[in-house]
């Protein structure tokens with residue numbers, strides 16, 4: 001069967017999350033990069049550069065979502081697209097490290113998605129929402145993570161970028177901006193992030209991100 005969802009649903013001899021993490025932590029401790037920041041701050045743009053420059057070093061953890069695919073988004077690459085019911089069933093089975101609801105859609109990172117990347121010997125990148133970051137911090141993965149926040153230069157600039165991307169309706173744009181205000185406020189919490197990158201000029205922001213990540217990798 002080629003249905004990729006079956007990968008996540010395959011039976012396992014390890015029934016609990018903590019035992020899964022115990023297994024994961026016995027492998028070499030490759031760092032996990034947790035990238036967050038308001039929608040439109042430039043996370044995907046920065047990650048695209050990183051993956052282009054280092055195609056074999058990093059692995060993108062593929063999230064699940066109940067939202068509909070945008071044009072060109074491929075199942076299993078951009079996201080594992082699923083129904084709301086199926087998503088909730090997987091949550092009940094403890095398949096997720098973190099989940100979040102945003103603009104009426106569910107998003108989540110499965111244990112399997114992170115494990116797949118680590119098993120391939122790659123540094124896993126998690127591109128997740130603020131609430132997800134809080135959840136990851138409560139797991140055993142916390143100690144191997146570096147938490148990076150991508151911040152737009154201003155909310156006004158964020159609006160312009162989201163408008164320029166042409167992916168949002170007026171309603172979803174406003175929801176994203178309202179959420180952005182909350183995230184920017186929360187990001188001020190001392191010690192919550194290991195690195196805050198202000199994505200004003202893209203080349204400078206990218207260099208800062210690369211330097212931080214390579215620095216963390218060098219310390220492992």
Ligand SMILES: Nc1ncnc2c1ncn2[C@@H]1O[C@H](COP(=O)(O)OP(=O)(O)OP(=O)(O)O)[C@@H](O)[C@H]1O
Nearest residue numbers: 038039040041042043044045161165199200201202
């Ligand atoms: N430094 C920058 N200067 C100008 N435009 C930028 C910059 N960085 C990103 N952009 C543009 O802003 C838009 C939003 O960027 P991007 O899609 O990477 O954001 P994101 O944080 O990944 O958003 P989401 O969380 O919704 O996926 C894109 O159209 C991108 O080309």
